[in-house]
Amino acid sequence: MSTPFSVLDLAPVVSGSTSAQALRNTLDLARHTERLGYGRYWLAEHHNMPGIASSATSVLIGQVAAVTSRIRVGSGGVMLPNHAPMVVAEQFGTLEALHPGRIDLGLGRAPGTDPATAQALRRSAAPLSADDFPEQLVELRGYFDEKSPVTPAAGNGPPVWLLGSSGYSARLAGLLGLPFAFAHHFSAENTLPALKLYRESFRPSADLESPYAMLAVSVTAADTDERARELAAPQALAFLRLRQGRPGTLPTPEEAAAYPYTPMEREMIDARIASQVVGGPESVRAQMDELLEATLADEVMATTMVHDHADRLRSYELLAGLYVP
8 A cells, every 4th residue: 555645835925925925835835735636634733933924824725625625634733832722722723624635634732933922922921831742632632522512612523633753642542542743844853763662652542553653754755856956955955944044935056056155154054955855756756665665654745845836836746657556
């Protein structure tokens, strides 16, 4: 049986464009990838970042679900510490009621933003603690119970996934018997240990009989290896700027090529791209097959951050031609 492939979209805002255009591109990409046969379309939650427009995740999920008909739509993910669990239950109960059987609720325990923004979201100066996450998760899932007084969450609970980039969520997902999505696209060094921990910790539950691990992978596919490397360079530069505390919009390939990298920056860029799947069709297949063999992932969620929308559509077309029935 072939490995299912899905889509993770951050709604990238590119240089010279706007967040409004980024959101229109998201709707177009969702329709496009549904036609190509991808299984899921997840939206990320990031705040106060000029290059990412998917901050109102549940709103965008509703819009994507409304312009598609088959593909599952969900959060990759909702950062639970930022929100009251009851509000998340109301939002996703509404989505599930409107689009039954098509909504996924992926949950993360990190705030996904800077401390000041997290405080503004939560309207509290209390420090965030990972220790609170299991308690919040239990509260949230309780609102979906058919006997819950919370409408429309009661009886309209979507499948819950745990997201992670380290061992904490991997172990918790295993202990709770939930599906697990790992962020290989920005934490490749932790991929194998986290998946091993998830599978070893797994206990069968009413949700899942056996472990199910999905891998989020950064993929840039183009007609040639050279073109793919050109298209991947802006995303690596944007990541470098983010790490340096200078987040911005996604630069063009020309901007990335002209950037005066220091030796240390070049080393960071090379390491970043090395953890991605980048190349023409033959190279993409070789790299992806190697990753699948090493991780035994049950599903792959590809995220593609390139400057030109047409190049992003083409990347998903090429990947679908290799892996999507």
